[in-house]
Amino acid sequence: MIHLPATLKISLRALRINKMRSALTMLGIIIGVAAVITMLAVGKGASNKISEQIATIGSNLIIVIPGSTTSSGIRLGSGTYQNLTIADSEAIRNECSAVATTAPVLNGSAQVVYGNQNWASGVFGTDENMIEVREWTLASGRNFYDQEIRSAAKVCLLGRTVADNLFGNDDPLQKTIRIRKVPFTVIGLLEPKGQSMMGQDQDDVIYVPISAAQRNLFGRYFPGTVRSIMVKAVSTDALERAETQIRELLRQRHRLGSSQEDDFTVRNLTQMMQTAEQASRVMALLLAAIACVSLLVGGIGIMNIMLVSVTERTREIGIRMAVGAKTWDIRMQFIIEALVLSLIGGLIGVGLGIAIAEVLSFLTEWTILISLYSILLSFGFSGLVGIFFGFYPAYKASLMSPIDALRHE
């Protein structure tokens, strides 16, 4: 078989002789590879960002909200019916095998005051399981005690935004804030989660015991009723099972006949997010596939130039054959030449792609993620393109008759 270093040297010399032509041929591959890398980096960054956001709402999350009421023939929309109770929340926690835990929610908006500062925030009456359901971490302080939930203790947990607005740099623990003029003692501070996928600030939140919320803040609700129940399934695979179990349990508890519609709605938040993540991943792959087309076009450029090169160097091929080059010696020479062309192009393309992705993320503040996988993929693909499109010209060269090739002018 042929000596690789010598063949490589021959290829490099041939490419150097036609610098402009080689550069233009490579350009197709460079653009292709750079496009693949950029597209994958942007797409991967987007889907990673969505995954992160999924993690912040808490994994395997299901929300149960009351159904709609009808008043004099006017349907009032979901959540207007006050038929979900703390007892429902507890029944779901205790009776559904696919459910890890639940937290009831009775929420509203309220003005909060500390010293000479005030702030309007979402106040959520809930129980001690909320921390687990939403996967909050406590930055300092402690969670509610079971006792505090039952006795409607006036204690609260603060999100970072609320704490920053009321306390600035002071430590909020054990301080008393007023929510709708009712004093509550801060017992814990939550780690920040950042924005949700819809752009809401998830840290603009105050948690209080649901009993205290009902008694002292949102008294218009009938005691024991909730505005929603947050449910955490035991695993992602159990999400659908949990949904079915919740639906069956609540229909039974609400005494609904088989012909009646549900008087509540079960929403699978995690699944919605995962769908969004999947969509962005598909989008990234689609973009990369389009970029691959330009790699393919670059490959055709290589084939074109290699065919020209083979014709131009017919006499050289004849000389090599006359002194003993075999079919595969000639074939390898031209395949390696095409490969060198495409791999150099690929290498430059990788560099250019990374540069474009970085500049793009700098200018647009998009999250980008350049994975080793995408680099290897596009570089490997450019090599395959070189071999694939180099083969036909090489094959043509290797089948020349030595006499005709030697006589070629």
Add this chain to the structure above:
Amino acid sequence: MTALIETDQLEKRYEVGDSVVHALDRVSLKIFPGEFVAVMGPSGSGKSTFMNVIGCLDEPTAGRYFLDGIDVSRMDRDALAEIRNQKIGFVFQGFNLLPRTSALENVEVPLLYDKTHPKDRRNRAREALKLLGLEERMQHHPNQLSGGQQQRVAIARALVNDAPLLLADEPTGNLDTKTSIEIMELFVRLNEQKKITIVLVTHEPDISAYSRRIIRFLDGRIVSDRENRP
């Protein structure tokens, strides 16, 4: 003594339209090791076809050809390439050197296609060039060399594999008289000192005069085959 070249009823036919052209018509001859043979004849006489077949560049239509005792007339492309690599050195009228490639690398080319080690390759190419008095010109490219020097590089390339047979097709056709004489004297020296068998195609009597046997072709047949005393 086995003949280096032995042909038996060698034929090469081309079909041009309805008629058949006999480029070689039942050619039988033997050339023994150490001979210096000139093949002569007008153009179209079949001498070039004869050289191509003898040089394993072309396959005969019929008949047999033994090179160094091996029947090469029915070999495939790659086997023929190996025979050319091992047994035959070519010298052409137009030199046929690789452009933009140094003399040294040109001489190395045949060694790329056998199993010679890269280091060995360089040394053997150097030796071959030295033998032809080109030690000062090793790094020169063909376009920096005179015609005579280029032809000597080509001869070095033909010798580098220690092939027993050297085939020269009008080797002085592109050279002036003085250089032609130099090249022909070189052939004589290689024939006498290194015992290399040389078969040379020419149409110039001055050139064939250096050989010791002259074979004349006409219409694809050998019309005379006689000894020559230089």
